[in-house]
Amino acid sequence: MIKLIAFLGNYGKKYENTRHNAAWVVLPELDIWSRLSWQNKFRGEYAKCVHPADSTESLHFLKPHTYMNLSGESVGELAKFFKLKCENILVVHDELEIKPATISLKWAGGLGGHNGLRSIKAALGTPDFWRLKIGIGKPQFENADIAGYVLSAFSKSELSGLNRASVNLNDLLNKVLNCKNQGELKVLLNGKPSIKIELKDEK
Structure with missing residues (x-):
């Protein structure tokens, strides 16, 4: 069961709407966004709600x-405080290796040169955590x-694509959050290392 969703990005106005902040860009588009009340905690912004x-x-x-x-300093601190297992953690981050606005779910594996993931691996002592990738x-x-x-910064067309991809993102995230254990989560992958949902072209 996923108990923590960490959205990676760089803090500060100059980083708003940059590609590395893709996870922060899509966060307000999530169905659950309106139910969250944020506070400064765990070296970042923190919120919680009842698990679906x-x-x-x-x-x-x-x-x-x-x-x-x-x-990893922030994620590791929260994980330690709530005594979370690595399989309880989902990290949302930008991904160079997949097409813009494509959404991908992956369990463990390589880090793809992503420094945010590398830091989390160092803090947790393992790369075995869930990733939800947002293609840039x-x-x-x-x-x-x-x-x-x-x-x-994202171009206007790229931001438009991310906005349209929020439907796919919400659908996949809802499926992930309704899984009650690691076995159910891995069923979503259908025996593959990862699954990808590409943005359909506008007609």
Whole structure:
């Protein structure tokens, strides 16, 4: 059962709507957003609500304010405080390796060079946690500055795509949150390392 959803990003006005902050960009589009009341805690913004799969459990939400490369300091602190297992943690983050506005769910595995994930692995002592990836695509040109790309702002068309992808994101997240154990979560993957939901072209 997922008990913590951590949305990775960089804190500060200059990082708003940048590709590296894709998780923060889509957060207000989630169905559950209006039910959350945020407070400063665990080195970030923290909220909780009754878990949709079990009314005796809480579902925790976290936006680390440690900056991306130190996300694990915030996630690790919360996980330790609530004595969460790694399989209870879902990390929402931007992903270069999948097309823009594509949503992907993955259990454990490699980190894909993502410094936020690397920091969380170091804090938890394992890469075995759930990831919900939001595709931002790669730069058009080879040898492009990747750091500059992820820290630059989304275009209007990219933001529009993310907005339309929120339907897919909510659908997948609702399925994830209604799983009561690790076995049910892995059924969602249908025997694959990950599942992807691509944005349908507008007609």
